[in-house]
Amino acid sequence: MERRYNGSAWHDRFLPRLTSAEVQALPKEEALVVLPIGAVEQHGSHLPVYTDTLLAESVLDEACKYVPERYAVWLLAPMPYGISSEHSGRAGTISLSIPTLQGVLMDIAQGVRESGFRRLLLFNGHGGNSALLNLMAREVRLKTGLMVFCLNVGGLTIEEGLITEKERLLGIHGGDYETSLIMASYPEWVREERLGAEYPRLEEHSRYLRFQNAGFAWTIDDVSESGILGDARTASADKGKLLYDRQGRQVADILMELTSFEIGKLKQQ
Template sequence: MFTRYEGKAWEEKFLPRLTRKQVAELPKENALVILSIGAVEQHGDHMPVMTDALIGEATLTEAMEKVGPDEQIWVLPPISYGKSNEHIGIPGTISLSASTLAGLVTDIASSLKASGFRRLLLFNTHGGNMDLLNVIAREIRISSGMMVFYLAPSSLNVASDLMPAEELEFGIHGGDYETSVVMHLKPDWVQEEYRVKEMPGMERFDYLTLESKIRFAWKMNDVSASGILGDATAATAEKGKIIQERVTDILAKAFAELSRFEIDEFVKHNK
């Protein structure tokens, strides 16, 4: 079970617990700073509105336990709120505007740059943030010269043997994947008796999809009556544990790789 603000991520690698002297003296040549960005929004009648932010914090906490002791990988306080206006009007949803979230992330990046850091990872666990954060990442790269990365743990394709193809494509909100993970992390936070299955009626389309091929703009009430997309009835804590183990194994290695990445090497390598 996940316990907030315990473990290596928060006791050893939580950047704000250091003094200004300690931050100034950190070796920053191969340092990566991670900003977790989630959401507080409705996830149907069975899941907490904290779902996305919870998964982000817990996944980062677990991944940092697997990072080598000499790695210069640092964690910032998470941004729990995201751009969730596709859920506005459904109880429990608290959304930032696109401009507010962009301003927050950009200001944080500018501050890190002023402290001498060169690499920032935007660690995102809310689908509604994805397009905006990719735009922000490039804008920060252009304005600051920092190396900026974007990563969504759910995109690591670790559940292909755990769920059917329909769920992998359309179970994007409160379905099997997210429900399984929260059942593993915080079982008491899931109201299991209210779990349902709801899939969008996309089978009649050859090209139109929710998040691939040809997309259309939608808000949750356009595509779901229950507030979820996916099969929450199939979720188990055991699947959630497997997902988290696989994801955090990958992340620990990925963080180390990102901390050594030099974007200038691309030009040199391709000459």
């Protein structure tokens, strides 16, 4: 029988794998609990709708390879759904409403707190979730007292040369970056014969508005016919492997730092 939870992250760092008594007995002072959050939404004609959840899981999985055992980093079961309203109306998109995700996040955080933990990282694989996660991080901190952190896969540094500047700015959905990562981790999930390219004419029409800052509200129907933003034709599994390696190491460094970060020490004495 093929099993789903393979690999070191799921063997050594998957919190739900433990019994209640084992969770109770864990040292909590420095433990970091990580909630991966993804989305189920259309990703063009070549990528599965599960892409963002797979990416969040896989980057974490890679990161765990570089976290020595002494660091208490614990993964929760991934939240597969997110806020995908910008893709609503396209088949396969299943979006939570904003109040639903707010409620789910708060409930999960309460459980983390009640289990005795002090630190929670919201590890996000879908750009459409990030605004709400930042807001909710503070709400959770206020309600539970947890230290709460947010990390977006899309915000990680990509080294010069791996992805073109145009792709970096505009290739935010189903382009070179995401396609390369899925090719490297789930090659049989990619429809290689249907790799496409489409960029919105944003630079022609605005000097200031971009997806990253000076933003604007958009839905996929405003900016793309095919459902993608970016160029998937330049994607490759080799590029994906390099991206996993670089991003895994970055995330590992951040995870390790967060196990000793103390928010109570930030104020000048």
